[in-house]
Amino acid sequence: MSNAGHSRIVILDFGSQYTQVIARRIRECNVYSIILPYNASAKEIASHEPKGIILSGGPSSVYAKKAPHPNKAVFTMGLPVLGICYGVQLMAHFFGGKVEHSERREYGAAKLNVAQDCPLFKGLGATMDIWNSHGDKVTKLPKGFKAVAHTENAPYAAIEDRKRGFYGLQFHPEVVHTPRGKELLENFVHTICKAPADWTMGSFIDETCERIRKQVGDDHVLLGLSGGVDSSVAAALLHKAIGDQLTCVFVNNGLLRANEAEAVQKLFGDNFKIKLKYVDATKRFLTKLKGVTDPEKKRKIIGNEFVYVFQDATKSLARGKASKFKWLAQGTLYPDVIESVAIGGNPAALIKSHHNVGGLPKDMDFKLLEPLRELFKDEVRLVGAELGLPKEVVQRQPFPGPGLAVRILGDITKERIRILQEADSIVVAEMKSSGWYYKVWQSFAVLLPVKSVGVMGDERTYENCCALRIVESQDGMTADWVRLPYDLLARISSRIVNEVKGINRCVYDITSKPPGTIEWE
Numbered sequence: 001m002s003n004a005g006h007s008r009i010v011i012l013d014f015g016s017q018y019t020q021v022i023a024r025r026i027r028e029c030n031v032y033s034i035i036l037p038y039n040a041s042a043k044e045i046a047s048h049e050p051k052g053i054i055l056s057g058g059p060s061s062v063y064a065k066k067a068p069h070p071n072k073a074v075f076t077m078g079l080p081v082l083g084i085c086y087g088v089q090l091m092a093h094f095f096g097g098k099v100e101h102s103e104r105r106e107y108g109a110a111k112l113n114v115a116q117d118c119p120l121f122k123g124l125g126a127t128m129d130i131w132n133s134h135g136d137k138v139t140k141l142p143k144g145f146k147a148v149a150h151t152e153n154a155p156y157a158a159i160e161d162r163k164r165g166f167y168g169l170q171f172h173p174e175v176v177h178t179p180r181g182k183e184l185l186e187n188f189v190h191t192i193c194k195a196p197a198d199w200t201m202g203s204f205i206d207e208t209c210e211r212i213r214k215q216v217g218d219d220h221v222l223l224g225l226s227g228g229v230d231s232s233v234a235a236a237l238l239h240k241a242i243g244d245q246l247t248c249v250f251v252n253n254g255l256l257r258a259n260e261a262e263a264v265q266k267l268f269g270d271n272f273k274i275k276l277k278y279v280d281a282t283k284r285f286l287t288k289l290k291g292v293t294d295p296e297k298k299r300k301i302i303g304n305e306f307v308y309v310f311q312d313a314t315k316s317l318a319r320g321k322a323s324k325f326k327w328l329a330q331g332t333l334y335p336d337v338i339e340s341v342a343i344g345g346n347p348a349a350l351i352k353s354h355h356n357v358g359g360l361p362k363d364m365d366f367k368l369l370e371p372l373r374e375l376f377k378d379e380v381r382l383v384g385a386e387l388g389l390p391k392e393v394v395q396r397q398p399f400p401g402p403g404l405a406v407r408i409l410g411d412i413t414k415e416r417i418r419i420l421q422e423a424d425s426i427v428v429a430e431m432k433s434s435g436w437y438y439k440v441w442q443s444f445a446v447l448l449p450v451k452s453v454g455v456m457g458d459e460r461t462y463e464n465c466c467a468l469r470i471v472e473s474q475d476g477m478t479a480d481w482v483r484l485p486y487d488l489l490a491r492i493s494s495r496i497v498n499e500v501k502g503i504n505r506c507v508y509d510i511t512s513k514p515p516g517t518i519e520w521e
């Protein structure tokens with residue numbers, strides 16, 4: 001365990017779509033959290049030496065035949081336990097209380113009345129806005145427990161057995177709709193579990209650098225740098241740890257945003273003085289993509305070609321120095337590592353594999369180095385900022401691995417790349433200057449394989465159409481189109497049509513995901 005010095009909270013996952021949100025909130029309290037499958041063994045839980053355990057929510061009913069139950073040891077380890085939603089129902093059921101299915105599903109905002117003094121609610125006052133999402137609820141308390149808070153519909157909205165350190169909440173303190181939920185979780189981890197606030201990005205950086213140095217020794221490390229947040233932060237972190245033993249390979253596939261290749265070279269090569277091998281493989285990629293219009297084929301070609309280019313670059317770097325690079329670093333994050341439990345169709349379990357960037361050479365003889373595998377995205381951004389990466393990098397919007405190829409519908413030609421790059425630059429510039437860029441998940445232009453008629457001055461035009469895709473999202477799994485102010489949309493549209501030669505019409509995509517996707521291909 002790399003985080004040996006930190007106090008920890010174990011979260012058992014019963015399939016709630018909010019399990020990762022609980023873990024992030026706990027870390028925002030500066031306490032390290034780990035998600036384990038609901039049926040983790042006592043030995044496994046104990047191996048993390050947690051200060052407390054949280055039982056997540058979940059879509060099941062405790063009485064259902066296939067309902068997930070935790071290992072009984074969870075309640076006999078002498079650790080504080082907090083049950084949230086399904087978690088409190090499990091607790092009540094286990095200790096002999098009663099859980100019932102209510103006819104009316106309780107969903108949405110409610111007022112919580114805190115009637116008893118309870119360490120969970122310390123400093124939170126007598127009433128609290130909370131958020132519910134449950135069908136079943138506890139209807140009879142188990143022995144030893146008492147109710148500490150209620151809502152209009154739930155007499156046992158919060159319960160405790162303080163002597164044994166068991167607490168339960170019928171509502172969700174982790175979601176933003178419970179505005180003071182984080183303070184409640186703070187009370188649990190700091191006051192009840194007595195876990196000190198010792199998880200900070202500064203300490204993470206120091207410890208990770210130390211560990212990387214030990215792991216790597218005198219070996220050399222290779223990293224594929226894409227310019228995205230994860231690989232950029234991994235590069236800066238590894239550079240801090242091992243300096244010149246790190247070499248980054250940056251592949252220009254010809255499908256990047258305008259000026260992206262220059263910006264990456266400037267930042268990492270010039271500013272950070274990281275050894276950077278820049279490979280301009282535009283020709284290779286565009287030759288392979290010639291005449292290809294099928295989206296899946298485009299992705300496959302780009303993924304495969306990347307592997308070949310990367311392998312060639314590695315070979316040329318290592319020429320003459322047999323097996324110079326022992327390690328391949330990757331910007332894998334914690335959500336990719338968590339063993340997801342798919343109970344009742346939990347959408348969080350449906351991670352799309354093609355989005356886990358890289359297409360990396362599996363048959364290459366490297367040892368894998370994943371310095372970010374314990375972090376959530378928001379923590380990666382904090383680490384990046386702490387390492388001195390500029391806001392434009394750490395707060396940048398996601399950009400697909402296949403780049404503009406999946407935003408140029410139909411044929412990919414140099415001319416169409418030029419057109420989209422120019423339109424894209426206008427979108428980014430206007431989103432930034434209006435302050436909207438950092439408020440949305442993604443904002444970009446898509447070049448459609450459609451021409452339409454227009455007038456410019458006295459002339460009739462017959463040119464391309466571009467779509468604007470501007471969405472808000474938590475994690476890219478679901479998304480909604482942003483209700484952008486009309487005057488901003490007007491400015492983007494008129495700038496694109498006036499300034500980009502080859503586009504004479506702009507449309508706004510008002511499709512949510514699902515049923516649409518964020519990208520058009």
Ligand code: XMP
Nearest residue numbers: 354355357398399400401402476517518519
């Ligand atoms: P979709 O279009 O599936 O996209 O709604 C969800 C999120 O994933 C990004 N995306 C990709 N990221 N490689 C990536 O690294 C890809 O091939 C890829 N395709 C989509 C997309 O930009 C959005 O944020």
